[in-house]
Amino acid sequence: MNYRFQNLLGAPYRGGNTVITSNTTLISPISNRISLTNLLKSHSQTLPFQSSSNISRIAISPCGTFLLTVDNNNRAHFVNLPRRIVLHRITFNKGSVKFVKFSPDGRFIAVGLGKLVQIWRSPGFEKRFSAFELVRTFAGCNGDVTCVDWCPESRYLLVGSKDLTVRLFSMRKGEKTGGKTEKKDRAFMFLGHRDVIVGAFFGVDKSTKKVNHVYSLSRDGAVFGWSFSKNEEPGTPEQESEENRNVKKRKTLEEDGSAGLLDDVKWELVKKDFFMQAPAKLTACDYHKGLELLVVGFSSGVFGLYQMPDFVCIHLLSISREKITTATFNELGNWLTFGCAKLGQLLVWEWKSESYILKQQGHYFDVNTIAYSPDSQLLATGADDNKIKVWTVSSGFCFVTFSEHTNAVTALHFMANNHCLLSASLDGTVRAWDLFRYRNFRTFTTPSSRQFVSLASDQSGEVICAGTLDSFEIFVWSMKTGRLLDVLSGHEGPVHGLMFSPTTAILASSSWDRTVRLWDVFDGKGSVETFSHTHDVLTVVYRPDGKQLASSTLDGQIHFWDPIDGVLMYTIEGRRDIAGGRLMTDRRTAANSSSGKCFTTLSYSADGNYILAGGSSKYICMYDVADQVLLRRFQITLNLSLDGVLDVLNSKNMTDAGPMNLIDDDDSDVEDGVDKQTRLKSSYDLPGAVTNRGRPIVRTKCLRIAPTGRSWSAATTEGVLVYSMDENFIFDPTDLDIDVTPEAVEAALGEDQPSRALILSLRLNEDALIKRCIVAVPPVDIRPVVASVPFKYLNRLIQAFAELLENCPHLEFILRWCQELSKSHGHSIQENSRNLLPALKSLQKAITRLHQDLADTCSSNEYLLRYLCSTSSKA
Structure with a gap:
């Protein structure tokens, strides 16, 4: 019952911009959620909150504490990242938000809202009735705002828009200084571009750390460099006095950047450069002020890295088949992040060593089927994009992709040995994959092409069965030889459900012909039992002990059958x-x-x-x-x-x-976002199913x-939603009494009564106390303490062992607990294996994972271990 959302797999990136905080954590939007990826530990996690629609823009504060997310409905969340909770919410109503960015000092947030740029005061930690305060609004753009950049002192903004211009706005103008309000002058405009502005950045002098130039980039691949004018022609006395004033202003600017006179000097275009990637368009860019590096991404999937201001190309590589929708630097400037929304690609590349830090790609279309490995460490996904991906559940990373299928993958099944994966597809093949060598080592086919939509294997792994969509048959192959052994006929509709009994060799199949059939595959007797329904049967599953069968029908009912007696037990409406x-x-x-x-x-x-x-x-x-x-x-x-x-x-x-929402807008600019994918009605949709050709x-x-x-x-x-239990936040005592308190547990530990302390902690069912009592028991007292634990507490004790093996360094100590537990309560565990099965599976998963880690460590240090053993024997 206590399941909580943990992670979202299958779609690492679907659009929007990305940011890297603390040089190690990559923050990226996934539909209406936010994903955090630790690039050093290779671990991904999705934040628990959701936006009302797909997130389009995100911004991180300079301190890395606050995150601002804006969705397609212009609804923003102000998030505390360490606590991972939403602090404030606000809706922007003046237009569509195209850009958000925190000021370098963290006090303000610039929001590109339609043709306006609004400056909001960042809420911070203080409690206020109205958290967001609108400070300034900059108008004047004749097109939607596309990019915003702050100067290092947070006093000026560069704003690029679709009207082919870049404007320089000052935060000082219009503010009260000395009781007077300064004159509100017009913004300085950088002109000359012939296409939409994609990026505009301030350039900083390395020695003085002051702004001395500006770069502007347009979608046609042009880069303009702007700088102060330093030579003025002599003129009339009035002009000379004006020249003297300009010289003084420039000197003030060069000596004290905080004075803020960037809009009062004369700017001039000093250099034009072009990327020469036509007909590809420039779609993403970023500039690192400290290293003076410029990274650009194009609609052809090519990215370039350039050293400015000399415009020296360092790298020019192709990383995708589709357009790059985001390209950003980390704070140090050694990592580049690229995202391709249409293919779901997310890449982090170290440009100095030319190596990937992260390389993830989600499924292009909907995921049809998933399967857990027997130890619960791996999760396989199959989708309409003909691909199979295998994910590590704990890290949320995909480590292998199989793309040999030529049509949609409809069913997956892990073999009992944990190292073999089976897949069925509409291309007429069933394939077996080796998860050691990452290859397709066997392919099962039929004499004539069939479309497979269901898959099953017996417990021994000797027989493979697959149900078809078109011929209504079930094909049976030998796993060892790959030969077709039998064809089971009898269904009169597509066979969408297949499953072997966990305890016997009986195969259950469900079909749209309103029946569930049981087959004796090994004896070759054909159908041995038929369960009739009033509507089409959509799927069938066995209970883990094999004594019950559940099937769902098109009328929304779930039927529970006794497969031994062949009777209907009960029905859920x-x-x-x-x-x-x-x-x-x-x-x-x-x-x-x-x-x-x-x-x-x-x-x-x-x-x-x-x-x-x-x-x-x-x-x-x-x-x-x-x-x-x-x-x-x-x-x-x-x-x-x-x-x-x-x-x-x-x-x-x-x-x-x-x-x-379903009306196509032919005038929309597809460069502004990802093209909406129209979902077509596939051949294996439910009978009578209605599909929406406008939205998923x-x-x-x-x-x-x-x-x-x-x-x-x-x-x-x-995508693939993962829900998990986390009992660290759940108080669920089993035998709570007035004497069962944390103080009583502490007193028992202080009086050297480990057995009583452990039982009290199990009754209280508090995770930290249970683990503390386990660790506090001396090794010589493990056997009597285990023997004194009542059977009803064994389930919770085994779960604690599994969690300790994941994090505790005392490996031998916990394994000894497990050994003594098996000796003292082995008979009781065997008789009640069904109730203890989840806890035992968790313990098996933890032990298997530790065994693999130790095996890899020992194999890589084999000769060192031999040397240490030889020296210790000599000593």
């Missing part, structure tokens, strides 16, 4: 539970449109006590199997950029031509609970 969310094209309200809602994917928990169900809805439902009651509903997203999230639509958005529809395609039971994942329109 889930149509009302999954109902919610109205499509733009719906003619009825969300409350009256539940007839089209159904569960397309099911997954039992590790102990079989509850079941997760998801489908064509924004909700994922968790049911108690024994009582057939709804325990909890998880809403997978709040993103209004997707269809089916709102329950009530706004009638103002309806026009004579249809919903306003929120739904869940696949659900899987990890074998440890501590986490589960869902393949949704947003």
Whole structure:
């Protein structure tokens, strides 16, 4: 029940700008969420809060504490990054936000809002009724603002816009000084560009650290360099006096940059350079003032690194097939970050060593299927882009991608040995992948081409079965030889669900012909049992002990069968539970449109006590199997950029031509953002399914609970959502009494009563106290302490061992606990293995991971270990 959102996989980057804070943490938007990637530890995590729509711009404060995010609806979140909570919210109403940036001193935030630039005072930590205070508004641009840059003293701004100009604004003008208000002069304009301005940056002199030049870049690949004019022609006395005043101003500027006279000197164009990448357009750029380096990205996927002001090309490389949508430096200037929104690519490149620090790419289309490895450390995803990706769940990183399939991947299955992955695809092949050598070592095919949509393997791994979409048959192959052994016929519709019993060799299959069939594959008896339904059956799953079978139908019901006696045990009516969310094209309200809602994917928990169900809805439902009651509903997203999230639509958005959000705007400039991908109706959609050709529809395609039971994942329109338990924040005592207190545990430890202290901490069920009591037991007392623990506390004790093995350095000490636990309670554990299975799986996962780490360490230091052993024996 205590699952919380942990991470979002499958889509490392989908648009917007990126920033790097503290030189090690990469912050990037993922749809309506924010992802943090530690580049040193190779660990990725998604922040728990959501925006109302896709995030378009982000900005980080100079101190790295505050993050400002702005979505497509101009709604901004002011976030405390260390605490990872939203402090303030604000909506900008004057236009579309194209750029946000903190001032170098952190006091102000510049917001490019349509044709205006608004200066807001940064809220900080103080508590105020109105956190955001509008300080200044700069107008004058004849086109939307595209870029903003602050001078180091936070007194001037460079603003580029679509009107082909760059303007210099002063923060000092219009402010009260000495009781008087200074005259509000017009902004200085840098003219000459022939295309939209992409970037404008202040240049700083290395010796004086003062601004002495400006760079402006346009979309046609032109770079203009601007500087102060230093020579004036003699003229009339009035002109000479004006010249003297200008000279004094320039001297004041050069001597004291804080005086701020950049708008009172005369600027002139001193240099023009061109990147010569036509017909490609310049789409992203950044300038590092300390190193005087300029990085640019183009619509062709090429990026360039140039040393300024000499315009010397250091690197010019192609990193993608699509346009680069973001290019930024880190604070030191040694790392370059590139993002390609259309392909979901996110790269961090060290330009000095010419090596990748980070290289991640998400799925181009929706994820169809996911599968956990038996030890719960790996998660495989298959999508409509014909690719299979394998992710490390703990780090959130993809470490291998298989792209041999030529059509959508529809099913995945991990073999019991944890090192082999099976995949089925619409291209007519079932492939086996070696996760040691990262290669396709076996391909299973049929005499005539078929489209596979389901996949299963028996517990021994000897037999592979796959269900088809077009011929309604089930094909059976030998894993060792790759030969086709049998073809199971009998279904009269697509076979969308396949699963072997965990305890026997019986295969269960579900089909759109309204039946679930059981097959004896090894004896060759064909179908041995048929369970009839009143509607099309969408999927079927076995309970982990093999004594129950669950199937979902098109009318939104979940049926539970006894596979041994062949009787219907009970039914859950889930149509009302999954109902919610109205499509733009719906003619009825969300409350009256539940007839089209159904569960397309099911997954039992590790102990079989509850079941997760998801489908064509924004909700994922968790049911108690024994009582057939709804325990909890998880809403997978709040993103209004997707269809089916709102329950009530706004009638103002309806026009004579249809919903306003679905009307194509032929005059829109595709260079401003990512082209919207129209989702077409695929051949394996549900019968009668309605698709939206304008916006993606929120739904869940696949659900899987990890074998440890501590986490589960869902393949949704947003990506792969990972939910996990974290009991450090949960107070859930088992046998709470007036005498069971933290003070009592401390007293027992002080009186040298480790057994009593451990039992009290288990009754209190506080994670920190349990671990402290375990570590406080002397090694010689482990056996009697373990023997004194009642059986009802073993589940919690095993979970504590698994968590300690992940972080505790006392490896041998904890393994000895596990050994004594097996000796003292082995018989009880065996009899109640079903209830203890999630905890035992977590312990197995931790031990397996430690074994792999130690094996790698020992193999890389083999000769050193031999030397140490030989020297110790001689001594």
